Amino acid sequence: MSTASLEPGDPHFANGTYDGARTGEVVLTGEAAAAINASEGDSLEVGSSMAAATLNREATSGSPEYTATAIEDTEANGVSGELPIVMLHLSELQSISGADDDDLADQVLVKTGPDASTTAVESAAADAYPNATVQAGDDGQLASIRSNDFALATSLVALIVAVVICSLFVATSAALTIDKDRQTIAVFAAIGFSTRSRLAIVAVTTLSLTLAGALVGIVLGTIGVSVTNYVATATVAPGPIATLRPAFGLYAVAVAVIAGVLALPYPLYLVARTNVVTELGR
Incomplete structure (x- = not known):
């Protein structure tokens, strides 16, 4: 949501005294405006509850205190599934909700633009709020995983399990294929292919099929994530619930490559033990 229609600064805060002039400005999302049948320029009573808003209206003899300065179409700004949100100056919100003496909200999220310097933003935040602790995050990427030992351990276990299961699957599939094609392998030997050449053929074939399976899995995973997000945002979620990064591919x-390499010894062992005379005599 844009704050362009709100008065700059926070005059009601008045260096923590909360006795400055109120701007009387609010910005609504389209969903919030539709819920209360409000339009841009309408006068509104704002309170911490419906009862508080009613008391405020009675205390002011019907004179409204806030004006809807803008109706924001959040869906057009990239929020999937419009939310009923009302935005106003922080100090005025704190006064309305009774949090001007002791606000339980003690964290502020700052999202920087793609060209912004994280170091510069941290420095500016530290200067503006000397009593606050400034922390930089990486939006759930590897750096944030490293800071959580449990998450890192879980990721490593998942990696090991994935490699083991994939290796067993590849080894079993390759062994069944070799058992079925023993005569073909024997023919290769009969026409002059050395043992090393036959092993190389099986190794390249196994690794190629494993890599092809990984690529198919990436495509299916991408489709699955897209479908999941579409269904979720169309039904219950305000935004995408699954993410897909290039690093996942x-x-x-x-x-797949590691699993294929680990699975190679068993099918290569079967190829090396193939009896050419016996297989050709079938």
Whole structure:
């Protein structure tokens, strides 16, 4: 939501005295405006509850205290599923809700633009709020995972389990294929393919199929995430509930390659033990 239609600064705060002039300005989302049948420029009674708003209206003899300065279309600004939100100056909200003496909200989230310097923003925040603790986050990326030992341990266990299961699946599938194609392998030996060449053919084929499976999985995963987000935002969620980063694709390929390499010894062992004479005599 844009604050362009609100008066700059927070005059009611008045250096913590909360006796400055109130701006009497609020910004509504389209959903909030529709809920109370309000339009831009309408006069509103704002309170911490419906009862408080009624008392405020009676105390002011019907004279409204707030004006809807803008109706924001949040859906057009990138929020999936419009939310009923009312925005006003912080000090006025604190006075209305009784939090001007002791506000339980003790955290402020600052989202920087793509060209902003994180260091500069941290420095500016520290200068503006010397008594606050400034922390920089990475929106759930690897750096934030490293700071949580439990999350890191869980990720490593998931990686190990994925590699083991994938390796067993690849080894079993390759072994079944080799058992079915023993005669073909024997023919290769009969026409002059050395043992090393036959092993190389099986190794390349196994790794290629494993990599192809990873690529298919990436495509299906991308489709699954898109469908999940579409269904969620169309039904119960205000925004996407699943995310997909390019690093996930690299992760899938890496797991597939490692699993394929670990699975190779068993099918290669079966190829090396293939008896050419016996297989050709079938």
